[in-house]
Amino acid sequence: MIYQFVKWVTRIAIRVFFSKIFFDNKDIIKKGTPTILAINHPTAFIDPIFVATHISPKIYTMLRGDLFNSSFKIWLLDQIGTIPIFRFRDGFSGMRNNQDTFDRCYELLNQNACISILSEGNMKHEKRLRSIQKGTAKMALGVYETYGNDRVQIIPVGVNYSDSNQFRSVLMASVGTPIRIADYLDAHRENPRKAILQITREIQSQLSERVIHIDNPEDDKWINQILDIHRNNQLTNVLPTYVENSTLLNQELALVKKMNNLSPDNKKRVARETQDYSKLLKNKNLTDRGVVQPQHGHLKNTLLLMLGFIPFCWGWLSNFLPFYFGKKIATEKTRKIEFFSSVRLGTYLGVYLVQYFVLLLLALIVNQWLFWMIILATPIIGYFAVLYNDKLQLWREARAVPRGERAALLSARAELLKMVIA
16 A cells, blocks of 8 residues: 555656656566566666556565664565665675575565665765676566576666756656576586676676667766757657657667767767857757757747746746655755755655645645645646746746857758768
8 A cells, every 4th residue: 555655656756757758668668477677777767657557567675674673664665665785985894684584585585576776885976887797687586586487587778868966857767678697507506607697798798789888988077968969859848748659768879879870080070069068058048959959039929928837837836845844855965966856856756745645635724625626626627837937948948049040050060960970
């Protein structure tokens, strides 16, 4: 009951936090088969929570053991399907508890459960796949060694963000092909280490096909700028916000691969041209999206924004506190960029639930149908305000571009994209 409620409200919060979500092949993850989800790890906890809230089976998620520091937290975290995993920094006593964690995971998997593991072992805010640790393969084979269960499978899941640190950014995820432990048992009988290595390599291989990977960190800035420019060609509408395909992700994977393979001289040239184009826009106080999407500034959109202004004000005012405190606490309390969006999302959701609970109590006290209608409409009108703000931002950016300069800017960006796409 608690798990389903948390799953439902968190899924809504995630779809508010991100402007676009693309999730491909999620139906591969089904109930009834012992499954380990091998997920990459660019943020503190959005990666596993996103996957858990958007697939059918209940997911048990590994969580830092030091968070299980009171009876209430232990009970609550257990209710929402989290399992403690301890790190070296948690001390020797904590590390000893990991055997209990592994035993529980083996038992759950033997009962056809689904467990998610952040297979890189550590988090980093970057578009890069790091080395997959052997723990995922060890756990899968541990179930076989403990119970003789050869039905365990590992399913790689790649999660990507346009910028995970930004509210209303884009999330793209893709589910890989099941890696069946039964296929590696001959290697395991020969040498368990050999089987672990083969499985780990297969996880690495599948995730490399689903995680955007910039080879050289020195290229991060200009490649991300090119990706933003390319994305502005594709994402021209506010709706739909959730799509089950990998079209955009596949395009970005292919584009980054091309940019990684450019010669050093061509990389320098593209980086220089990208910087010049970005400076040109910045000096004119313009955006690339405004240049390439003039339709958002047309009269029809202006009239629609005028009609929706009053509902927007209602939605913005009634949802101001969750958004305000979400950003404020994340800004003040997080020291690592990887935690920023996770803390912001978690705070936003927590404050919103408290606020809505108070409003429901007021509705019970007042007990007037009109007040009930207003309270029940608050979440809907709040989401309308978010979408309205997206549309308003697009309108402002499109209207800011002088007609006489748009053609030259479009030509400059076309030449820039031609350097990497042609």
